[in-house]
Amino acid sequence: MLLAVRQLEATSPARHDREGAGRRVLTQAQHRLTSAEVEQITAEYHAGEALRSIAVRWGINRETARLALKRAGAATRKHGEIEPSALKEARQLQDEGWSLNRLGAKFGIDPKTMKKRLSGEPKMGADTHTTHAGRRD
Structure with a gap:
């Protein structure tokens, strides 16, 4: 990693700091997403x-992708949620022998969360309060 930084420093153009001394400064290349790219990201997300x-896959920060969806007016899922079609696919893959770790990696959620979704456990914060007789309020 350090070698890569030094190679980048060696190839970056010299910039002048406040004192006017020329030294190499690392800068991050920015890429503005086009409307077509945002549409593609939105389609992939949905x-x-x-x-x-x-x-x-797009080489952008997760927050950049989230903000692009927000600006496009796309509805977003809450953290750890999975679309019904993706959950159906996950169940099929689990039947084929996929591990929870592999499923979690494929669908971008924690393996423990994947286990909960596959078992049908209610999400945290859902109305799970029961009375002392075991009936829901």
């Missing part, structure tokens, strides 16, 4: 793709 995997 197809059930995890925001994290979309960001990795």
Whole structure:
């Protein structure tokens, strides 16, 4: 990693700091997403793709992808949720022998969360309060 930084420093153009001394400064290349790219990201997200995997594939930060969806007016899932179609696919893959770790990686959620979704456990914060007789309020 350090070698890569030094190679980048060696190839970056010299910039002048406040004192006027020329030295190399690392700058991050910015890429503004086009409307076509935002549409593609939105389509991938609505197809059930995890925001994290979309960001990795596009080479952008996860927050950048989330903000692009927000600016496009796209409805977003809450953290750890999975689309019904993706959950159906996950169940099929689990039947084929996929591990929870592998499923979690594919769908971009924690393996423990994947286990809960596959078992049908209610999400945290859901109305799970029961009376002392075991009936829901």
